[in-house]
Amino acid sequence: MNHSLCPWIFNLTDCCLVICKLHIAARAFNLEILIANCFPLMITISYHISRTVFETLHCSNMEQDRLVGRGNLHRRGGGAPRQRGGLQRNVGRRQRTIISNEVRAIIVDHVVNRGFTMAEAARLVQPNLQRSTVSSIIQTFRQENRINRRQPGGGRPRVLTDQQELAVVEMVRARNDIRLSEIKQAIENSNDTFANVPSISLPTIARLLKKHQVSMKQIYLVPFERNNVRVKQLRSEYIQRVMELDAAVNHHKYIFVDEAGFNLAKTRRRGRNLIGQRATIQVPGQRGGNISVCAAISEDGVVGCRPVLGSYNTEHLIVFFK
Template sequence: MVGRPPQGGRKRLFTQQHELAIIEMVRENNAIQLRELQQRIIANRNIFNNINRISISTLSRILQKHTFRMKQLYRVPFERNSVRVKDLRHDYVQTVLDFDAGELPHEFFYVDEAGFNLAKTRRRGHNNVVGPRAVVNVPGQRGGNITLCAAISVQGVLRHRATLGPYNTGQIIAFLDALHAGQTTAAQVCCHLG
């Protein structure tokens, strides 16, 4: 005896073309939230003309079906590889090479500053027990940021200075003046301030 095919229930809301359009929206903007995606689908009458409402769980299910997972976002400066920045890098290297080919004796000093906090801890951890959180003990008060400025050359570290808070223009100039005063040879200073 042959049974009847299943009936009833609701037909599929999204066609394959609809799902591919949703995937393309997510590919264009990795940081899009499901609620924002929901609003864009309802507002788009060209592609989703028969969709008047859609749940967040349905969107999540569609993304999982196409192997999209929630991941940590990594921020990449959009200008890092632009033509302008590449030209600036090329000019910098050319200037260094010109110094190197010059007849005057010279020595390069590289100056950089970095900020950090002594109370920094890791953001993620492991815990193999189901239920409890992965916990790490941290100080109750964070403390101030510390900024370290240092100058190096082929001889090693020439000068370094740590200060509470960020370095401002006046402090950088004072650091460079103290560096210049401590040098006895004629030098051309190449600064890389990050």
């Protein structure tokens, strides 16, 4: 109903009430002349007012229906207007069910060996399993003599087998700070496990490690015994080489001198390991001081080399030159 016409209806009601009150008052005071002259006039006025109101209401409803019909004609199919962004796709589409190889074997056994119908096998094996799915499994078994799902194919063949991928993972687990370039070099130079892999790219190795849940993480430093037999032997050999260089005094024309500092406990800060496990390497229990080495070379080779703890200053350089 058009709300703008409500005052008309209320005015019509008030007019009828006024007529009734005047009629009662005229009866009470015996005003027969007022009843005879005014009452028909009021009835006529009320009739015209009510007719005008209802005709207006009828025309308003017709105009509204016409406008709605015109709007539907402009829409495709006369339906509801399209939502912004176009029609929604894949609404109500059934998700594809992945059937495991064990369930496939049970379905084949029920239908082929036990004589169940496809619908009965679908109800017995798995809830909400469609008969068409069972039919597809049985058809594949009868035509291709195959129960297991077909492996995803297409594109390039696999570079590494499952055993080779596990060997790469073990390589990372054995040494958490290994680089991808070192893994690549080990695979390409291997004549045993990776003999059939002439080359492999770094992104392939990265995807392989991610597939086996090997991620990049901060390296956790684990101290080990610093003065074991192997470390003492390496330290002794290093000092022996330095002493031999100091003892080698040769005459030369041009001498090139340079100084460099390093620390024996320097390690990588990031490595790889399985998700949920720390990436660890063995490091000394104490970092120790920095070592600076000043060396002199000539056209004949290394002339002299002198390591000191800390950094080189003027006094150390003078001693080295002497």
